[in-house]
Amino acid sequence: MYRIDHEDEGLDYRRRYQGLIGVNSKVPIRDRSILGLVYTPGVAEVCLEIVDHPESAFDLTCRGNTVAIISDGSDLFGREGGSPEAVLPILESKSVLFKTFAGVDAFPIALDITDPIEIVNT
Structure with missing residues (x-):
């Protein structure tokens, strides 16, 4: 039976990959013309379209398929x-699960704030 020593191998696994997630572009930039579409000047047209039609942000950006996973770490495995x-x-682990099982891009945000009101206002 195959057994993973989760304590050591979990650390080694994350160390090898420097974490579990990263950002990958959906668009390969192969030349200057593509760069111009992706960044300046092409990005200006996209921004102006969203100013005129805010709902288009769901089609023109990652907004429609992206969530944040937020924590202050104040209750870590029952340890205050x-x-x-x-x-x-x-x-990061939750981000991997969101992407793997739901196809949703999830970004981890770890806040250095513990006051619930301040977290909401952030």
């Missing part, structure tokens, strides 16, 4: 006083 840095592996 966790930190944003310590909760980031959990948030």
Whole structure:
């Protein structure tokens, strides 16, 4: 039977990949003309379209398929006083699950704030 030593291999796995997630472009930039469409001057037309038609942001940006996974790390495995840095592996893991099982891009956001009102206002 195959057994994974989760304590050591989990650390090694994340260390090898420097975390579990990254940002990959959907569009290969192969020449200057594509760069001009993706960034300046092409991006200006997209911005102006969204100004005139805010609902188009769902079709023209990642907005329609992106969520944030947010935590302050204050209750890390039942331990009070966790930190944003310590909760980031959990948030990354959840991001992987969102992408793998739902096709949703999920970005981890670890806040260095513990006051609930301040978190909401952030």
